[in-house]
Each structure stands twice: as structure tokens, then as C-alpha cells.
Amino acid sequence: GAGVSQSPRYKVAKRGQDVALRCDPISGHVSLFWYQQALGQGPEFLTYFQNEAQLDKSGLPSDRFFAERPEGSVSTLKIQRTQQEDSAVYLCASSISGGNTIYFGEGSWLTVV
Amino acid sequence: KQEVTQIPAALSVPEGENLVLNCSFTDSAIYNLQWFRQDPGKGLTSLLLIQSSQREQTSGRLNASLDKSSGRSTLYIAASQPGDSATYLCACGGSNYKLTFGKGTLLTVNP
Numbered sequence: 112g113a114g115v116s117q118s119p120r121y122k123v124a125k126r127g128q129d130v131a132l133r134c135d136p137i138s139g140h141v142s143l144f145w146y147q148q149a150l151g152q153g154p155e156f157l158t159y160f161q162n163e164a165q166l167d168k169s170g171l172p173s174d175r176f177f178a179e180r181p182e183g184s185v186s187t188l189k190i191q192r193t194q195q196e197d198s199a200v201y202l203c204a205s206s207i208s209g210g211n212t213i214y215f216g217e218g219s220w221l222t223v224v
Numbered sequence: 225k226q227e228v229t230q231i232p233a234a235l236s237v238p239e240g241e242n243l244v245l246n247c248s249f250t251d252s253a254i255y256n257l258q259w260f261r262q263d264p265g266k267g268l269t270s271l272l273l274i275q276s277s278q279r280e281q282t283s284g285r286l287n288a289s290l291d292k293s294s295g296r297s298t299l300y301i302a303a304s305q306p307g308d309s310a311t312y313l314c315a316c317g318g319s320n321y322k323l324t325f326g327k328g329t330l331l332t333v334n335p
Contacts, residue, residue, distance in 0.1 A: 115267075146323075152327055154325050155325070156322040159322060202267060209320070210255055210256060210275075213323070215268040215269070
């Protein structure tokens with residue numbers, strides 16, 4: 112597609128449930144990022160991939176969060192045993208390479224009840 | 225740790241007015257600085273990207289400046305229109321190209 116695509120757009124999970132969020136970056140984009148945005152805040156960095164290599168995961172809040180990009184294109188962010196504080200918008204972004212213009216998807220809105 | 229502050233938090237102006245949004249950052253060792261626009265319920269749209277060696281970038285009615293030594297950037301919007309109403313976010317690019325965002329300025333342009 113023409114832009115970064117994320118699915119699902121909206122997810123309601125019961126506390127303790129595992130969720131998986133998918134990101135399809137722009138074709139050919141080497142760099143892929145995940146950000147978390149709480150209501151009324153700016154996005155916060157979670158993790159960064161260059162092709163299939165996860166070069167920075169310093170922003171992942173806990174070991175319940177895991178991200179992968181096994182073939183260097185589609186990426187999945189997995190959250191295990193969801194907690195209420197995980198409720199946020201999860202934004203995926205890609206760029207042709209690091210330091211260039213970054214393109215965001217519309218986000219996956221996660222609500223944990 | 226990089227900290228990005230945006231002032232004002234909200235701004236309401238009449239259509240046609242020129243306006244300036246401010247962004248300040250604590251660590252001048254940035255790779256680049258980007259301004260984004262976010263509409264309600266949507267993702268972010270990149271408006272302007274200024275590399276660390278540059279002083280400003282222009283696109284249409286938008287002009288962004290960067291002063292690394294003072295840790296400041298401004299976004300100037302000329303002849304504002306109701307369609308410019310959105311949240312504007314400033315972000316500094318650091319190591320591993322990670323962006324550190326401010327909380328944004330909510331702009332409302334009244335017809």
C-alpha cells in the first residue's frame with residue numbers, strides 16, 4: 112500500500128489477555144519504529160528495527176512487551192498479560208533509512224478493561 | 225535524557241493570522257528535528273525535517289527554524305486557515321534515530 116498500515120485499529124482486551132499488533136511498513140523502508148502514545152501526551156519511543164535486526168529496544172516498558180520483524184518487512188508488537196496501564200495508542204512508523212522523513216500509521220488503539 | 229517542551233499548550237487564533245509555535249530541548253546533540261501534525265484519532269504527518277547542520281526548512285506556508293546552541297526551534301505558519309487546526313508536535317532525533325517528542329500544541333483556527 113501507499114502508507115504504513117496497522118491492524119487492528121481498535122482492540123479491547125481483558126486484563127491478563129495477550130494481544131498482538133501488526134504493522135505493514137511502506138515497501139522498501141529499512142527502518143521501522145514502534146511508539147506508544149497515551150492520551151494528551153506525545154508519542155514515546157518503544158523500539159527500532161533496521162531490516163530484521165532490532166537495534167534498540169530500550170523503550171519497551173517491561174518484559175511483557177516483545178517486538179519482532181522476522182523478514183525485515185511486517186512487524187508485530189506483542190503484549191503479554193495486559194494491564195490497564197497498557198491502554199494507549201500504539202503507533203508504527205517507517206522510513207527509507209535512519210534519519211530520513213518518518214511516516215506514521217494511524218495507530219492501534221488498545222483499551223485494557 | 226532529552227526533554228522537549230512545547231509552548232503554548234493550546235492556541236486559538238482567527239483565520240488569516242500568522243502564528244509561531246515554540247519548541248525547546250535540553251540536549252543539543254540531536255541528529256535532526258521534525259515537526260509533525262496530528263489530527264484527532266489519526267497518526268502523525270511529517271511537516272518539516274531539519275537536519276542538525278541546517279538552520280531552517282520551508283514548505284508552502286510553513287517555515288521551521290532550528291537553533292541547536294540555544295536548544296530551540298520554531299514553526300511559523302503564515303496566513304492560517306481553519307484546515308490548519310490540529311495538534312502540532314515537535315520531535316528531536318537522537319541515537320538510533322529515535323524521536324523524543326514534546327506534548328504538542330493544540331491549534332484552533334477560527335473562521
